[in-house]
Structures are given as structure tokens and as C-alpha cells.
Amino acid sequence: MSNWSDASWGEFVRSKEFTLDRAVFLIAKSLQYPSLDIDEQLRILDSMGEELKRSIGSKKPTEIIASINEYLFEKHGFRGNEQDYYDPRNSYLNDVIARRTGIPITLSVLYMELARRIGFELHGVGFPGHFLVKHLYHDFAIVIDPFNKGKILSQEDFQHLLDKLYSGQVRFEQRFLDSVTKKQILIRMLRNLKDTYMHSYDYNKALTAIDMTVSIDPNLAEEFRDRGLVLYQKKFYGDALSNLTKYLEMQPDAVDADNIYQMIMDIQSFFRHDMYG
Structure with missing residues (x-):
């Protein structure tokens, strides 16, 4: 890892200084962009948040969501990258901001971080195969799909999304809408990158992604398997x-x-x- 040992990364994600935005930029710095100026990236997010805040004219959740959607998807042209979904740049938030395109989880992190900067609380949702976000309003969850221009999803939409992803083999369960922690978000991002780099035979980067994941949670058995497979390919x-x-x-x-x-x-x-012999 560039400038970070496995131990110091693990210490960071367990420290009081841990924030999701800094952590996702650290992933980019460690895996792909060693010279990335993280503080500058955070300033870009802060500037976007200030610009967004000026457009908020209501305290109603659905109207705040509409304002975020207008800002991100209409004014600035962010979109889900359906044409080149597995491009690793879709998994790095600095690239997503620069290129205005990404996959569900990185667009969701961007959405969450901008919402946090205007005081609107969102939670990550580890929906199978397609990351979402939600806002809890009294006893009701408003579930949003940042990959699809911030669409608010209905119960019918959840099954439709599963059918699209799994060809009708998975039935919707309410637990699919459970909130996930920030560390679980990082693990899901790192696993996406691990899979991307294993499939492209970039074993060094795959190994770094695995090491960072294990530093967050050493109880993930599959990561030891995958690390063993990568090390085998590297003849270690x-x-x-x-x-x-x-x-x-x-x-x-x-x-x-x-x-x-x-x-x-x-x-x-x-x-x-x-x-x-």
C-alpha cells in the first residue's frame, strides 16, 4: 500500500479520525493513485456540499431528495456507468467525481456524503448486487437508487431489480433493506476492486485490496481463501x-x-x- 501499512490502515478505520469520505479516498491512493491529494478531494466535496446547500429550499425529505437529484444528475450530469460497468475507475471516488460516472456503491457514497454536508441523514443499504441508500422518516424508509438518478424505489421496484440482477431466482426479503455500517461499505468497495483486479490478473492490486479488507475485519474467511489463490498465482x-x-x-x-x-x-x-527431488 502506498504510504500506508496494513496496520496503519486498520488503525485508521478503527480510530476516532475515521470518516467514510477520507477512507474511500485512501483506498484510491493505496491502490491506484499514490500521489492523490486527499485533502484536496475533501475540499471538492465540501465545495459541492456548499453549492448544494444553496439550492435547498425545503425541509421535506422528498423535496430535499429532489434537490440532491437535480444538483447531481441534472446540473452536473452524474450517471450510472452501464456501458463499462467493470472499469476500475468506477470504484474510485476521485474518478467518479472527475468523470461524472460510477457504479451503484460509489455513486451512493457520493450521494451520502453530499447529503451529510447539508445535514440530511442517509444510510447505506447493502441490497444484493446493487447498493442503495435510504432516509429514515419516522417509521418509514425512503429508499433511493443513486445509480438510477436518485429514483425513490417502491416494493415492486425491489423485486424488479432482483429479477434484472438474478433472472428471477431471488425473491425479495425485507432484510435486503437493512442498513450497513461504513466499514461494511468499505469492505464491499474493496471486494469489488479485488474481483476486478483478479479478473484482469493484476494480482498485486488484488492482494492489496484483500489485505485492506482483512485489516478491517479479520474474520472474513473468504478473504483468506482469495489471498491464498492470489499468492499461489504469484508462486508464493x-x-x-x-x-x-x-x-x-x-x-x-x-x-x-x-x-x-x-x-x-x-x-x-x-x-x-x-x-x-
Whole structure:
């Protein structure tokens, strides 16, 4: 990680200084943009928040949401990037601000951070396959889709979205609208980046994303598996072995346990052959 050890990143996300906006810019700095001026990026967000605040003329939640939507999607032209969804730039907030396009989670973080700057509280929603945000108004949740120009979603929309994502194989459950913590948002962003970089065979960046995720939550067994797989591809067989072994210790009944066990046996066989061959 550029300028950050795994330990110092982990200390930051557990510290009183932790904020979501600074953390997402730190992800960009660590993985892709080592010279990124985080304070300058925060000033850009602050400036956007001040500009947005001047356009707010009502305290009604739906009208505030309409003002945010007008500011982001009409005035400044932000949009969901459906043409090149898996471009890693969609996952870096500095790129999203500069290019005016992103994926659901980064557009949601931008939406949340601008709302926070005008005193309008929003929560992240870890909806399957498509991140959302919500505002709690008395006992009612107003659920918003920043990827689709801030549309307020109905119950019918939730199932329609699942059908689009999972071809009718997943039925909507109310728990899909549960709030997620800021750390869970970071983990979801880092996992998106991990998947992107693993698929493009950029194992160094994939490994950094995994290390940052484990620093937030060391109980995520799948990250040890994926770290083992990446280390195996990088031919660091000893480290791969320890991570894959830890994965099976944490998840002995995992659906891929047999495959991982076979990989462990292959590595051990390689070591024996190397030692005695």
C-alpha cells in the first residue's frame, strides 16, 4: 500500500479520525493513485456540499431528495456507468467525481456524503448486487437508487431489480433493506476492486485490496481463501498454503472445501518433491 501499512490502515478505520469520505479516498491512493491529494478531494466535496446547500429550499425529505437529484444528475450530469460497468475507475471516488460516472456503491457514497454536508441523514443499504441508500422518516424508509438518478424505489421496484440482477431466482426479503455500517461499505468497495483486479490478473492490486479488507475485519474467511489463490498465482507457495489452510480452519464445511483441500495437497506435494527431488 502506498504510504500506508496494513496496520496503519486498520488503525485508521478503527480510530476516532475515521470518516467514510477520507477512507474511500485512501483506498484510491493505496491502490491506484499514490500521489492523490486527499485533502484536496475533501475540499471538492465540501465545495459541492456548499453549492448544494444553496439550492435547498425545503425541509421535506422528498423535496430535499429532489434537490440532491437535480444538483447531481441534472446540473452536473452524474450517471450510472452501464456501458463499462467493470472499469476500475468506477470504484474510485476521485474518478467518479472527475468523470461524472460510477457504479451503484460509489455513486451512493457520493450521494451520502453530499447529503451529510447539508445535514440530511442517509444510510447505506447493502441490497444484493446493487447498493442503495435510504432516509429514515419516522417509521418509514425512503429508499433511493443513486445509480438510477436518485429514483425513490417502491416494493415492486425491489423485486424488479432482483429479477434484472438474478433472472428471477431471488425473491425479495425485507432484510435486503437493512442498513450497513461504513466499514461494511468499505469492505464491499474493496471486494469489488479485488474481483476486478483478479479478473484482469493484476494480482498485486488484488492482494492489496484483500489485505485492506482483512485489516478491517479479520474474520472474513473468504478473504483468506482469495489471498491464498492470489499468492499461489504469484508462486508464493508457502504463504498460499498458510492462507488456504486458515480458510479451511475457519470454514471447514465450505462448498469449495474439497477443491481447496486438493490445492493444499498439491502444494505440500510440490514442497516434498522440491525437498527430496
